[in-house]
Amino acid sequence: MMRDALTGLCIGIILLLNSGFVVMRRQDSSSALGSIFRTRCAARCLSLHSTRIALSPRHFQCLEPCKDSWELKDGPCRDLCEHAFPKRHGECVTSCEFLRSVMVVKQGDCPAPERASGFAAACVEGCEEDGECSAQKKCCPNGCGHTCQSPKNIYRGAPLKPRKELVFEELESGVLKVCWSSKFNVSAEPVLNVLQRRWNYGIHPSEDGATEWQVVARTSEERVWLTDIRPGRWYQFRVAAVNVHGTRGYTTPSRHFRSSKDPAPPSAPSELHVSDMTFGADRSVSVRLSWSMSADLDIPVNYYKLSWSCSDHTIPSKLKRRQITNGDSTYAELDDLRENRSYTVELHAVSYWGQVPLKSSKAILQFTTSQRQSDLESTVSPVFIKPQSDLLDVGTPFYQDGQLQVRVYWKKKDPTVNRYRVQWSPEFCSHNGSRTQEKLITQENFASLPGLQFSCKYKVIIQPVGSKGRAQAESTTFYTPSCATIQSKSPKPIPCSTVSAVVPPKVLVKAENLTAAFSVYMENVTGLFSWVVAMPQPPQQVTGYQVTWAEVITESRRNNLPNSLISQSQILPPERNILVVSGLQLASLYRLEVQVITTGGQGPATSRTFQTPAHSKPVLHYKPRMKKHHLRSVIERH
CATH class of the missing domain: 2.60.40.10 (Immunoglobulins)
Incomplete structure (x- = not known):
């Protein structure tokens, strides 16, 4: 009965930390280290209350600061715990203070001051706390100062590392079960396990291209179920055993695991x-x-x-x-x-x-493509949308005194009105600009609106002030041009801080030496097209080819064949600079166009027109430059 109650306490504590089915939380290295500290905090609660057996509110108080959701702000722990537990919060305060201590004081003991030697014995104040020292070193006294020194008894009381062999089992539902085994520990202190993983995209595993290590689970068990394993990724795992005294670190990274399921196509944009x-x-x-x-x-x-x-x-x-x-x-x-x-x-x-x-x-x-529906105007002679009010008129935006401006005019309807409140703000922009509302008061029947943003639609409201009756406000909308439009008409450079995207450099990689070879079998023509890539300096990475071929139909020849090729396009991988097309017609003209795709975009198109043979005897009009493995793949396919 006591064993069952203790097991229930362990499960209850772990469920407070995370579920047995784990969804990844992305963490950087500092938060991953913080997870070790919080696990020590939880192990302390487990050790402290395992002798008390029954779950009580004090157990939950103890665990509260150990949660990832607990924000350890500046100030006394008592103030933080009073906010969470207004009445009794002693367990929370003790746990909070323990967490703070392990975050400041590293594992191990400082050596005796008289044993310091070399730089460690220098009479300087080289540090004030352990966090200022690298790796596992601690800030220790040396008799005349403090220096960073290697501690002793660094792993005293800490559990042994689990065995490095991890076992993976992929369930039909896509859930991955990860299991490991722990070594025998003499200490009776409760032990919690912290599981981390990293992954990389691609056909092959790669540690260089992998993500940072991420904490995915904390559990007292020696297994965990992961529900967010994605096809097309290579995963590695490692595990650390932690108790109230600390940890001996993580196991060596496991073998790579990849889901047996094929990756799904990307979702639609x-x-x-x-x-x-x-x-x-x-x-x-x-x-x-x-x-x-x-x-x-x-x-x-x-x-x-x-x-x-x-x-x-x-x-x-x-x-x-x-x-x-x-x-x-x-x-x-x-x-x-x-x-x-x-x-x-x-x-x-x-x-x-x-x-x-x-x-x-x-x-x-x-x-x-009508100007009324265009969001942004950028013509040389701007044509603006007709105002929504016949009493308002908007001029052409202009750039002056380092800012974009526009002048608004309106008619005076009430002779008793001598002041007008003008308010304007952007309704939407092509960039993430400010949406603040601006206003001014004027006695004139016009106003200049300064500080406008490029590429936005603005709404302006004119409200008479001080009229005897309640005058109705008039409003209209107008569009500001893009910064590029203003730049093209200005002899001086204009800063475009609100332009949302930087125009990428022009792609110069292009295909050259387009060649073709034709074979004829029973009046069915097969074309083998090839090309080479002209690489500029500096070189750009090629990611594929956009290849389009079309039949050129002349006036003297009408194409009435139902299955004849008119136009098709295909994307080829970067290592395949050949294309095989079947079903071509005898004595016909075909136009081939090739564009090189790079990481920076698409290069200029290269095109050439070829004529198929006029009879069934195989003819090689253009000798293609082919590598042997290319020719082998073509023979295997055809």
């Missing part, structure tokens, strides 16, 4: 929207699209694939245009759009699991 729209003098339009991506993915996004087309029914449909954006970006620029037209955009996130691309479901956005 969210919050896809137009964050900027710029109108040119030639009726061309440039649009910036922005989106968000979940950080909780099995494997990171390698790149984003954009495609867009005009969705206006009055305009003949054309092939979709495509663009690749680096996986670290959450925006893209679409250029050469036309004014007053409707466009449909599709966005995919693509990850790579080895050589296998994993594509998300698509996010779709429809928008119209």
Whole structure:
């Protein structure tokens, strides 16, 4: 009966610290060390109350400062505990003071002062507390000062390390069971185990590319169930045994573990929207699209694939245009759009699991390139939205005295009014700027609004002050241009502190020496295309290729074949600079376009037109430069 009660006490204490099913809490190295201190605190409570058997409010008081949620603020522990336990808080105060002591005083004892030698014997005040000394050294007296010295009896009373072999069992539900075994400890002090892990993405395990060690569990058991194991990650674990006297440290890192389940494709990008729209003098339009991506993915996004087309029914449909954006970006620029037209955009996130691309479901956005719907104006001769009030008018924003300004005008309706209150604030911006409201009072029928932010939509309200009757306020909205627009018209440099994104450097990597070889079998043409990469200085990392091929249909030849190839596009991994296309037609022209994808974005397109043979005899028009392993993979596939 006593044993059952003691077991129940252990379980009750551990449940207060964390659940047996663990969800990861990301911690840095300092908080991971703090977890050892709090575990010592909990082990003290377990040791102190194991002889009292029954659970009581005092046990919970003792454990309260040991929790990760307990914030150890400055000030006496009594004040902190009075807030949590207004009536009786003696156990809480004692536990709080113990936690503070182990956070300041390191394990072990200082050696006798007369045993100090070398720098440790110098008559200086080299330290004041243990925390100022590196590693396991303590701040100890040497007879004429204090220096950092190696302690003695550093592991006295601390439990032995658990055995380094950890056993992993992956359940059907995806939960990972991690088990270990402890060595026999002579001490009767209760022992708690602290489990840490780290992980890395990729096909292969890597300690260099792994995260910092993270505490995932504290338990009196020799097993734990982890519910947040993600496919596509390599995990390592280590465990430390802790009691009230301290710990001997963590075991050596375990062997790597990876889930047997395949990683899921990334989720569809969210919050896809137009964050900027710029109108040119030639009726061309440039649009910036922005989106968000979940950080909780099995494997990171390698790149984003954009495609867009005009969705206006009055305009003949054309092939979709495509663009690749680096996986670290959450925006893209679409250029050469036309004014007053409707466009449909599709966005995919693509990850790579080895050589296998994993594509998300698509996010779709429809928008119209009309100036009334544009969030931001940046034309050379700005055309602003018609004010919502006929009594108000807004001038063109201008940059003067180091700030963006605009002048607002209004008509006087009541001759008895001699003052006006002007209030203005941004309704939304393309960046995370301030949303504070500004105001001024003027006797004129105009006002200059200073200190405006770039790329924002503002609302301005004019309220008559001092009229005999209650005059109605008038309001309107206006848009401020982007900083880049003002810069293009200013001879002096303008700081753009509110621009949300830095334009990445131009990508210069491109494909060269596009070659093709054709084979014909029963009037079915197969093309083998290859290319090499021209690398500029400094070199940029290649992450893939965007390859598009299309049949060039001349006026003299109508393509009426139902299964003929018109246009297709494909993303290839960086090590594969060849493309095999089947189902081509005899005596036809095909255009191949290759763009190199790098970590900095997409390079310029390189294109070339090839003609397939006019008869069924195999002809090699262009000799491709192929490596043997490339040719072997092509033969195996075809």
